[in-house]
Amino acid sequence: MKELSKKKLENKTSNCKYIFVVGGVISGVGKGVTASSIARILSDRGQRVTAIKIDPYINIDAGTMNPTEHGEVFVLDDGDETDQDMGNYERFLGVDLSRANYMTTGRVYQSVIERERNLEYNGACVQVVPHIPLEVIRRIEKARDNANADVVLIEIGGTVGEYENILFLEAARIMKLRKSNSVFFVMVSYLPVPGNIGEMKTKPTQHAVRTLNASGIQPDIIIARSKMPLDEKRKEKLSMFCNVPIDHVISAPDVDSIYDIPINFEKEGLGDMICDTVGMTCGPAVNEGSLKWKKFAHSTHVKNNEVKIAIVGKYFNTGDFTLSDSYLSVIEAIKYSGYACGSKPTLTWISSMDFEKDPNKLKELSKYDGIIVPGGFGSRGIEGILKTIEYARKNNIPYFGLCYGMQLLVIEYARNVLKLKDANTREVNPNAKDIVIDVMEDQKDKIEKKKMGGSMRLGAYQAVLKKGSIAGKAYKSLSISERHRHRYEVNNEYREALEEAGLVFSGLSPDGKLCEIAELPESKHPFFLGTQFHPEFKARPLAPHPLFTAFIKACQKKK
Numbered sequence: 001m002k003e004l005s006k007k008k009l010e011n012k013t014s015n016c017k018y019i020f021v022v023g024g025v026i027s028g029v030g031k032g033v034t035a036s037s038i039a040r041i042l043s044d045r046g047q048r049v050t051a052i053k054i055d056p057y058i059n060i061d062a063g064t065m066n067p068t069e070h071g072e073v074f075v076l077d078d079g080d081e082t083d084q085d086m087g088n089y090e091r092f093l094g095v096d097l098s099r100a101n102y103m104t105t106g107r108v109y110q111s112v113i114e115r116e117r118n119l120e121y122n123g124a125c126v127q128v129v130p131h132i133p134l135e136v137i138r139r140i141e142k143a144r145d146n147a148n149a150d151v152v153l154i155e156i157g158g159t160v161g162e163y164e165n166i167l168f169l170e171a172a173r174i175m176k177l178r179k180s181n182s183v184f185f186v187m188v189s190y191l192p193v194p195g196n197i198g199e200m201k202t203k204p205t206q207h208a209v210r211t212l213n214a215s216g217i218q219p220d221i222i223i224a225r226s227k228m229p230l231d232e233k234r235k236e237k238l239s240m241f242c243n244v245p246i247d248h249v250i251s252a253p254d255v256d257s258i259y260d261i262p263i264n265f266e267k268e269g270l271g272d273m274i275c276d277t278v279g280m281t282c283g284p285a286v287n288e289g290s291l292k293w294k295k296f297a298h299s300t301h302v303k304n305n306e307v308k309i310a311i312v313g314k315y316f317n318t319g320d321f322t323l324s325d326s327y328l329s330v331i332e333a334i335k336y337s338g339y340a341c342g343s344k345p346t347l348t349w350i351s352s353m354d355f356e357k358d359p360n361k362l363k364e365l366s367k368y369d370g371i372i373v374p375g376g377f378g379s380r381g382i383e384g385i386l387k388t389i390e391y392a393r394k395n396n397i398p399y400f401g402l403c404y405g406m407q408l409l410v411i412e413y414a415r416n417v418l419k420l421k422d423a424n425t426r427e428v429n430p431n432a433k434d435i436v437i438d439v440m441e442d443q444k445d446k447i448e449k450k451k452m453g454g455s456m457r458l459g460a461y462q463a464v465l466k467k468g469s470i471a472g473k474a475y476k477s478l479s480i481s482e483r484h485r486h487r488y489e490v491n492n493e494y495r496e497a498l499e500e501a502g503l504v505f506s507g508l509s510p511d512g513k514l515c516e517i518a519e520l521p522e523s524k525h526p527f528f529l530g531t532q533f534h535p536e537f538k539a540r541p542l543a544p545h546p547l548f549t550a551f552i553k554a555c556q557k558k559k
Contacts, residue, residue: 024189024208032085036092044289045282050147051089056164071325079459136171187219299339310368314381333539337548352384370398370555373405398527398554406530438491463516469506474550482533490515527554
């Protein structure tokens with residue numbers, strides 16, 4: 001019986017297809033959403049699909065990276081701190097992925113070094129090539145086995161020609177050599193239209209393909225990103241000089257919504273092309289899954305019933321630009337619930353430091369239907385956020401605090417309702433008289449020894465909700481599981497006083513020791529609620545998060 005199961009697994013893995021997605025010309029060209037869209041198309045057509053993100057950084061994970069430079073840190077159920085593209089994969093596929101689906105240069109090297117120290121190479125001279133690429137391949141195959149996948153999408157971060165991703169391209173080349181009929185390459189490249197010329201240029205993409213060729217790899221399909229659709233002349237040029245069939249050059253112009261991308265790809269025939277190219281028997285382009293996705297994508301274009309949301313935070317500015325990617329999952333979660341409620345959420349980014357410089361600006365918050373304070377760390381801009389929360393509470397503006405946004409809700413309530421004027425979090429002021437937010441007991445030793453990477457309370461944990469609370473009504477369940485990323489929590493020494501003053505801790509850990517949700521009853525405020533966890537990580541296009549939906553409904557009522 002075991003031998004039969006082993007043979008079935010071997011047959012399954014031998015038929016698995018691997019599609020590598022690489023980038024050309026510039027970064028940020030859309031590899032992540034392209035990989036996500038291809039995964040969605042193949043999943044809807046009946047294939048079991050999983051997706052992997054390869055980051056070329058030396059970092060072991062994304063947890064220590066500055067969000068204004070790298071974008072948000074997306075946390076998985078198993079607690080892995082990953083790149084934001086992992087969030088795209090989960091949202092497009094509607095699945096929960098694991099740490100097996102994410103790798104970095106640092107993580108790969110760490111594994112090889114650990115294996116060498118454990119004598120697992122049997123005395124061999126361990127070299128960058130082939131041992132690093134072989135470790136990459138081992139990890140890809142592990143993700144395949146975990147998902148029992150028919151297709152594995154592998155996005156290689158960065159742009160071809162960069163020194164950092166050469167070893168990952170080498171791993172892909174070796175896989176192609178070993179599994180010639182099972183490994184395929186999609187290049188997502190950018191075609192600029194210089195303003196003073198007014199003509200779309202293919203030459204940068206030609207050079208990118210030649211650079212990829214120098215790594216021993218030939219793309220099977222080119223996804224041509226640009227402001228506008230490609231014309232036939234540009235397709236002919238790319239076909240001729242990049243050595244791909246003309247029908248394998250896919251036009252991918254800018255779109256209003258990334259959720260239109262799978263639909264546009266199918267219009268271009270990409271689904272049939274991939275199935276034919278990789279030799280898979282796929283279901284039809286029009287199917288139950290694609291129809292549900294099309295209905296959702298159509299809802300993203302709603303133009304009326306505007307709901308104005310202010311996002312007050314501290315990780316917005318990078319030079320002269322605003323980086324909304326710092327809170328990408330929050331943005332998408334708001335959209336999903338807004339669309340499901342028939343509204344168009346309009347988001348305004350407000351730096352909390354604006355309110356510290358000029359408290360009179362707080363009056364500007366009155367024009368919004370709701371306020372969100374997302375997660376964060378440190379002291380910068382905190383007093384401005386506390387002023388924001390006080391304004392929302394006193395003026396009955398729906399307020400939703402996420403992680404740090406909940407902790408600051410508790411501090412504001414302690415200061416202005418309990419009259420503990422020195423109330424604070426140990427993270428900001430360890431010498432404050434009233435530490436209402438304290439470091440978790442199991443975190444103290446880690447902080448003292450500066451073991452900061454991957455050491456927070458991370459991943460999915462259970463919580464029990466209070467019957468009749470806003471949270472309980474929203475979830476329609478009294479038992480939930482949500483993802484966390486924090487070191488600090490509500491100090492239980494102040495819990496009774498806060499509850500007597502009217503604050504409701506409507507969600508607790510199963511042992512009752514950790515406050516997961518704080519809220520005011522609907523009789524006191526239309527929606528004043530904070531979560532210690534990050535609900536945005538569980539929101540999906542076809543399954544909006546219940547707390548975000550409850551928040552949007554409260555905003556609609558205010559409007």
